[in-house]
Amino acid sequence: MKLAELFTAYPYALGKEQKTPVLTRLLQELTVHHQTACARYGRILASLPGATATGNPLADIPMLPVRLFKLLDLKSVEDAAIIKTLTSSGTTSQLVSRIFLDKETALLQTKALSSIICSFVGKQRLPMILVDSPDVIADRASYSARGAGLQGLSFFGRDHLHLLDTEMQIRHQAFEQFLARHAGERILIFGFTYMIWQYFYAAFAQHHLAAELDKAMLIHSGGWKKLHQEAVDNHTFKERIGTVLGIRNIANFYGMVEQVGSIYMECPEGVLHAPDFAHIIVRDPATLVPLPPGQQGLVQTLSALPHSYPGHSLLTEDLGTIHGEDDCPCGRKGVYFSIQGRLPAAELRGCSDTHAFGGRS
Numbered sequence: 001m002k003l004a005e006l007f008t009a010y011p012y013a014l015g016k017e018q019k020t021p022v023l024t025r026l027l028q029e030l031t032v033h034h035q036t037a038c039a040r041y042g043r044i045l046a047s048l049p050g051a052t053a054t055g056n057p058l059a060d061i062p063m064l065p066v067r068l069f070k071l072l073d074l075k076s077v078e079d080a081a082i083i084k085t086l087t088s089s090g091t092t093s094q095l096v097s098r099i100f101l102d103k104e105t106a107l108l109q110t111k112a113l114s115s116i117i118c119s120f121v122g123k124q125r126l127p128m129i130l131v132d133s134p135d136v137i138a139d140r141a142s143y144s145a146r147g148a149g150l151q152g153l154s155f156f157g158r159d160h161l162h163l164l165d166t167e168m169q170i171r172h173q174a175f176e177q178f179l180a181r182h183a184g185e186r187i188l189i190f191g192f193t194y195m196i197w198q199y200f201y202a203a204f205a206q207h208h209l210a211a212e213l214d215k216a217m218l219i220h221s222g223g224w225k226k227l228h229q230e231a232v233d234n235h236t237f238k239e240r241i242g243t244v245l246g247i248r249n250i251a252n253f254y255g256m257v258e259q260v261g262s263i264y265m266e267c268p269e270g271v272l273h274a275p276d277f278a279h280i281i282v283r284d285p286a287t288l289v290p291l292p293p294g295q296q297g298l299v300q301t302l303s304a305l306p307h308s309y310p311g312h313s314l315l316t317e318d319l320g321t322i323h324g325e326d327d328c329p330c331g332r333k334g335v336y337f338s339i340q341g342r343l344p345a346a347e348l349r350g351c352s353d354t355h356a357f358g359g360r361s
């Protein structure tokens with residue numbers, strides 16, 4: 001099975017027995033490709049201590065700490081082949097990731113994102129509300145990490161409405177006109193989790209306004225840190241938005257700028273799903289041994305998409321829990337999981353780099 005064959009209209013088709021050999025081969029090929037094409041990556045792999053096989057071929061794929069992309073430029077193509085450089089958000093005091101894309105990887109990302117989004121939304125382009133201001137779009141670079149995949153998402157809609165003005169106020173008149181234009185139609189709404197909460201939901205709730213967006217699907221992504229500080233979890237988020245804005249079809253997704261295209265969408269059961277071309281492993285933060293379902297640990301993301309940079313196997317700084325594989329009641333195959341937040345900075349420093357580079361237990 002070739003990589004392109006994994007981008008089907010339903011990218012959650014492969015059970016473990018089918019998926020493991022296909023994905024393992026694709027990822028092993030990527031390891032070899034990056035070893036040859038990226039001298040820095042080759043040197044890092046060569047410096048790894050020998051490791052015992054875990055018995056799970058996917059867990060034996062070497063991994064890089066995602067932080068490394070903030071420290072080093074890692075690319076597996078000639079500079080002339082780079083068509084786009086993605087950067088993560090960051091203040092001046094923070095380092096940003098730099099991810100180098102060639103035509104092939106950018107195309108794979110678009111195809112992957114398209115197969116995932118279309119499997120949830122349908123193939124038809126829907127009228128789309130973007131919960132941001134035109135300003136934010138102009139300053140997209142600073143938002144790319146908060147919503148990996150955002151840049152591509154507007155392609156899945158039409159007649160786009162930027163809901164907010166430059167003061168982050170709702171453009172009520174434009175909103176009313178948009179709803180009148182698309183009365184009775186399905187609508188797609190997209191935005192960063194916190195912006196939807198702060199500038200869309202809160203504005204309506206404060207003024208005791210209500211919306212009836214019962215034909216809308218809301219897709220959102222970005223960190224939960226600020227919402228958790230306000231004691232808002234995913235369940236509360238959905239419940240409040242359903243009550244005030246009338247939106248019942250709500251899906252969060254998890255993703256990162258270092259693996260754009262490989263997004264993990266939330267199904268109606270409230271868990272995040274790995275598509276056929278990606279996989280999740282949860283590891284003990286101290287020993288990096290893979291953990292069984294139900295135990296919280298550091299999330300490793302595997303993706304068959306990154307060809308122009310060695311980002312096919314990354315150890316993130318996010319804490320998550322796998323809940324099961326292939327048997328979610330929604331019918332989607334693959335691992336399903338949830339994210340609980342970030343590993344505290346102090347514990348992160350406790351993770352020795354040797355371990356982090358090792359990628360094996």
Ligand SMILES: [Zn+2]
Binds near residue numbers: 328329330336
């Ligand atoms: Zn599911």
